Amino acid sequence: xxxxxxSGKGGTGKTFVSVNLAVAKxxxxxxxxxxxxxxxxxxxxxxxxxxxxxxxLPEFDESKxxxxxxxxxxxxxxxxxxxxNKPAVFSDVCHACGGCSLICPTGAVTETMRQIGSVEQCxxxxxxxxxxxxxxxxxxxxxxxxxxxxxGLRLNENAVIDCPPGSGCAVMESISASDLCxxxxxxxxxxxxxxxxxxxxxxxxGKPCYIVIxxxxxxxxxxxxxxxxxxxxxxxxxxxxxxxxALLANGELLYGMNDYYTDLFDKxxxxxxx
Amino acid sequence: MxxxxxxSGKGGTGKTTVASAFxxxxxxxxxxxxxxxxxxxxxxxxxxxEPQKSDYYGSQKAVINTDKCVSCDMCREKCRFGAIxxxxxxxxxxxxxCEGCGVCVAVCPTGAVTLADDVAGKxxxxxxxxxxxxxxxxxxxxNSGKLVSTVKSTxxxxxxxxxxxIIDGSxxxxxxxxxxxxxxxxxxxxxxxxxxxxxxxxxxxxTVTAFHSRAAVCVNKADINNTMTAxxxxxxxxxxxxxxxxxxxxKQASVAINxxxxxxxxxxxxxxxxxxxxDRMMRMMEVTP
Amino acid sequence: xxxxxxxxxxxxxxxxxxxxxxFLMIYDTENNSTEITENSAANAQGGAGIKSAQFIVxxxxxxxxxVRCGENAAEVLNxxxxxxxxxxxxxxxxNIALLKDAKLSPLTHxxxxxxxIQ
Numbered sequence: 001x002x003x004x005x006x007s008g009k010g011g012t013g014k015t016f017v018s019v020n021l022a023v024a025k026x027x028x029x030x031x032x033x034x035x036x037x038x039x040x041x042x043x044x045x046x047x048x049x050x051x052x053x054x055x056x057l058p059e060f061d062e063s064k065x066x067x068x069x070x071x072x073x074x075x076x077x078x079x080x081x082x083x084x085n086k087p088a089v090f091s092d093v094c095h096a097c098g099g100c101s102l103i104c105p106t107g108a109v110t111e112t113m114r115q116i117g118s119v120e121q122c123x124x125x126x127x128x129x130x131x132x133x134x135x136x137x138x139x140x141x142x143x144x145x146x147x148x149x150x151x152g153l154r155l156n157e158n159a160v161i162d163c164p165p166g167s168g169c170a171v172m173e174s175i176s177a178s179d180l181c182x183x184x185x186x187x188x189x190x191x192x193x194x195x196x197x198x199x200x201x202x203x204x205x206g207k208p209c210y211i212v213i214x215x216x217x218x219x220x221x222x223x224x225x226x227x228x229x230x231x232x233x234x235x236x237x238x239x240x241x242x243x244x245x246a247l248l249a250n251g252e253l254l255y256g257m258n259d260y261y262t263d264l265f266d267k268x269x270x271x272x273x274x
Numbered sequence: 275m276x277x278x279x280x281x282s283g284k285g286g287t288g289k290t291t292v293a294s295a296f297x298x299x300x301x302x303x304x305x306x307x308x309x310x311x312x313x314x315x316x317x318x319x320x321x322x323x324e325p326q327k328s329d330y331y332g333s334q335k336a337v338i339n340t341d342k343c344v345s346c347d348m349c350r351e352k353c354r355f356g357a358i359x360x361x362x363x364x365x366x367x368x369x370x371x372c373e374g375c376g377v378c379v380a381v382c383p384t385g386a387v388t389l390a391d392d393v394a395g396k397x398x399x400x401x402x403x404x405x406x407x408x409x410x411x412x413x414x415x416x417n418s419g420k421l422v423s424t425v426k427s428t429x430x431x432x433x434x435x436x437x438x439x440i441i442d443g444s445x446x447x448x449x450x451x452x453x454x455x456x457x458x459x460x461x462x463x464x465x466x467x468x469x470x471x472x473x474x475x476x477x478x479x480x481t482v483t484a485f486h487s488r489a490a491v492c493v494n495k496a497d498i499n500n501t502m503t504a505x506x507x508x509x510x511x512x513x514x515x516x517x518x519x520x521x522x523x524x525k526q527a528s529v530a531i532n533x534x535x536x537x538x539x540x541x542x543x544x545x546x547x548x549x550x551x552x553d554r555m556m557r558m559m560e561v562t563p
Numbered sequence: 564x565x566x567x568x569x570x571x572x573x574x575x576x577x578x579x580x581x582x583x584x585x586f587l588m589i590y591d592t593e594n595n596s597t598e599i600t601e602n603s604a605a606n607a608q609g610g611a612g613i614k615s616a617q618f619i620v621x622x623x624x625x626x627x628x629x630v631r632c633g634e635n636a637a638e639v640l641n642x643x644x645x646x647x648x649x650x651x652x653x654x655x656x657x658n659i660a661l662l663k664d665a666k667l668s669p670l671t672h673x674x675x676x677x678x679x680i681q
Contacts (some may be wrong), residue, residue: 010445011286035446038470078610097375139449166311172414194312201413249468249499
């Protein structure tokens with residue numbers, strides 16, 4: 001079973017839920033929040049193997065170039081220029097679509113690879129910990145997310161996928177391979193607003209959806225009402241607790257160390273079915 | 275117009291809470307929400323009127339005309355983004371994965387594939403006593419960078435006389451963050467005293483400095499872990515990043531937000547702390563309130 | 564000498580954005596001619612500065628007068644030998660006169676790309 005954990009709003013507790021759930025379930029933990037991967041802070045995994053993630057980049061053979069500029073004209077991202085009779089590429093703008101090399105009539109454009117990030121494969125006890133890491137300055141982490149998922153899902157048919165915040169293309173990519181989604185919500189006005197956005201996404205892709213309400217000080221009626229109206233099962237209501245916050249602030253894994261959370265996540269494991 | 279951008283690296287540290295307080299303290303006439311994936315500022319901005327809405331066009335997306343399609347599979351084979359799906363020899367473009375590169379159009383032997391305009395989001399401009407621009411990216415879409423640029427330029431265009439603009443940014447270090455950093459006077463990074471918060475702070479600081487911007491840091495919910503707060507302050511000192519203050523954890527924050535108000539409209543300890551940070555930022559930016 | 568300036572909607576003031584300005588002015592000192600053209604890069608999803616810079620290179624310009632210029636565009640212009648100057652005030656006409664009198668200073672600060680892409 002592949003479970004994607006997402007939230008819409010940042011800071012609701014995706015990683016907290018993901019790491020503890022992965023350990024409880026004996027599933028691979030896959031960190032797809034490639035811009036700010038944090039799962040490894042809690043799991044402190046060892047035996048790490050790092051694999052680079054590459055994106056293609058065009059290379060130009062001047063001896064074959066006839067100056068037709070078809071490559072420059074084709075590029076919809078404006079990554080190519082033609083100066084002093086030579087084409088050149090801006091790597092940070094290039095989308096690696098392969099179009100320029102395809103369109104060149106003389107084979108003057110070929111592709112080389114440049115590194116945009118990496119995937120780390122490590123272990124916390126018996127749990128496989130796979131982390132996607134995007135290099136600083138790179139605009140898009142989609143390719144890194146794809147590699148991280150590929151690596152993780154090959155290791156274990158059970159996986160917990162820790163998704164990025166928001167509801168954009170990176171989130172979409174992260175949940176595409178999952179069997180079901182757990183949305184972690186904060187019972188506040190901000191939390192509820194962003195939750196609705198990400199719920200629409202999950203519904204659109206047609207994944208079954210469960211809810212975990214986290215950092216609950218007091219019930220937030222609009223959220224409870226929404227879950228009831230839409231038949232969304234609430235797996236757990238985790239109260240806001242300063243002691244828990246302090247432990248998490250120190251990067252502590254709670255499953256197996258703390259009875260309350262061990263029971264809570266064991267219960268979640270039983271209740272989640274695609 | 276001087277622009278102050280509020281970022282965090284890690285999500286959920288309190289960007290929007292701090293941004294809305296700053297807007298209140300500055301009596302700012304211009305502000306924007308650049309967190310286009312998950313905009314929240316409008317909930318506490320206290321702007322009532324009807325906004326001017328406009329469609330935001332992202333990249334064009336490929337469309338397959340099934341009448342002309344001969345199922346040769348060239349498009350699916352050449353697509354680098356896995357955006358072309360076929361079921362029973364019927365070909366379709368996945369609008370979420372398609373990046374509008376045009377390779378499928380180029381390889382199609384029958385002209386069955388074309389590129390068409392795609393509405394990727396909406397921009398809302400409130401233009402009254404204050405100018406407030408916000409936007410929402412349609413789910414699953416990319417092109418957040420250009421939408422962020424659109425929000426900023428819309429704000430600039432409609433409020434160019436305003437001396438100060440406050441911009442609520444997005445979490446992470448990717449495209450929408452990079453787009454928001456360009457051209458701002460200063461960046462305030464709001465972090466939290468957790469290991470995740472510190473780890474993400476380091477990455478967002480690297481990003482901001484790589485894009486030649488001045489940054490300052492403050493710690494929100496500082497008293498949930500005073501040791502971590504001290505560690506963050508040390509890190510800033512060692513790296514010569516101005517550390518502009520701490521904000522205590524305050525339940526009043528969510529009470530205010532849930533009531534659709536800025537924390538600056540209530541009386542609480544966090545408000546006072548945020549005001550001190552605001553004053554320091556204004557001095558650093560040389561803005562007279 | 565061919566001089567290019569990014570123009571605002573009013574086609575008289577210099578636009579602060581170079582990559583996404585609505586119009587471009589092409590001025591030829593040899594015959595005092597002025598041509599104003601729409602900037603096709605304005606709505607580009609990404610690489611707007613690069614596209615605008617390519618247009619300038621293709622126009623065989625010698626100089627660009629702009630308030631801001633991105634690093635990517637600057638790289639293109641530098642490689643092609645196009646000089647970049649800072650304007651004084653916002654009048655396009657006035658700045659052309661200043662440049663003809665060699666009274667403009669070079670632009671030395673280039674900002675990072677907007678990355679208006681995926």
